[in-house]
Amino acid sequence: MRSMLLWLWLLLIAFPAAADVFTYTDAQGNRVFTDQPHKGAQRVDIPPSNNMTATPPKSVAKKKPAAVKPSPLFHYQVLRILVPEPDATIRSMTGELIVSVNNDPALQERHTYRLLVDGKPFAEAGRSPVFPLTNIDRGTHQLSVEILDELGRIVERTASQEFHMLRISLAQKRQAQPCTVEDYGVRPECPIADKPPEKSSWLPFL
Incomplete structure (x- = not known):
């Protein structure tokens, strides 16, 4: 059996x-x-089978990697414009100006300075605290400096500071300081072409 x-x-x-x-x-x-x-x-007579069809496993959604949180902002105790002084008057025929800044502590690695003139970036951000400016228009302007971190975030920013640009013309410079014989061809406002002819010391013979 x-x-x-x-x-x-x-x-x-x-x-x-x-x-x-x-x-x-x-x-x-x-x-x-x-x-x-x-x-x-x-x-x-065969009884019905009690086997169960296996249920396919549910697809498990892959977890997205957690987003890397940016590091907290680093703060500087001091950030100020050394040159020019507030409300300074700059006299330059070509509109030239030097801006320099100071900060404490020292500029951190991967941080950069950015100069703003009248609220707009004047040049690419960089590591140098000195900014030579040229061809600044005559009139009153606003200066400020920012420190950016590696993500481009503004870490610190100075208050806006006024300066006044006076672009003196050649005629005004000649009026303020007349040209002498030795100045022609030396001073920009005294071109050699404007040098008056020298008077002869010899009297003509009769």
Whole structure:
């Protein structure tokens, strides 16, 4: 009996659930199971299978890497414009000016200075605290300096500071300081072409 149950169990595994199973006793007295109809064979009732179809695993969404938080802003105790002084008057025929700044502590690594003239960046940010300016228009202007970190964030900024540019013309310079014979060809406002002819010390013969 145990052997017959084993054969039946193996047969259930071998044949699909929808196939018919027959059994009969062969000439040697052996119990035979088959899916083909046979003379004298009896149909075997097969109970429905209780196997469950495996549920495919749910796809697990990959977690996005956490965004790197920017470092907190570094603060300077002092940031000021040394040159020019507040409300300074600059006299320059070509509108030239030197701006320099000072800060404490020293400029940190990967930090840069940026000069603003009338609220607009005058040049690319850099590590030098000295800014040579040229061709500044005549009139009153506002200066300020910013320190930027490696992310371009403004770390510190000075208050706006006024200066006045006086661009003196050549005629005004000549009027303020008349040209002498030695000045022609030396001072820009005294070109050699404007040098008056020298008077001869010899009297013409009669």
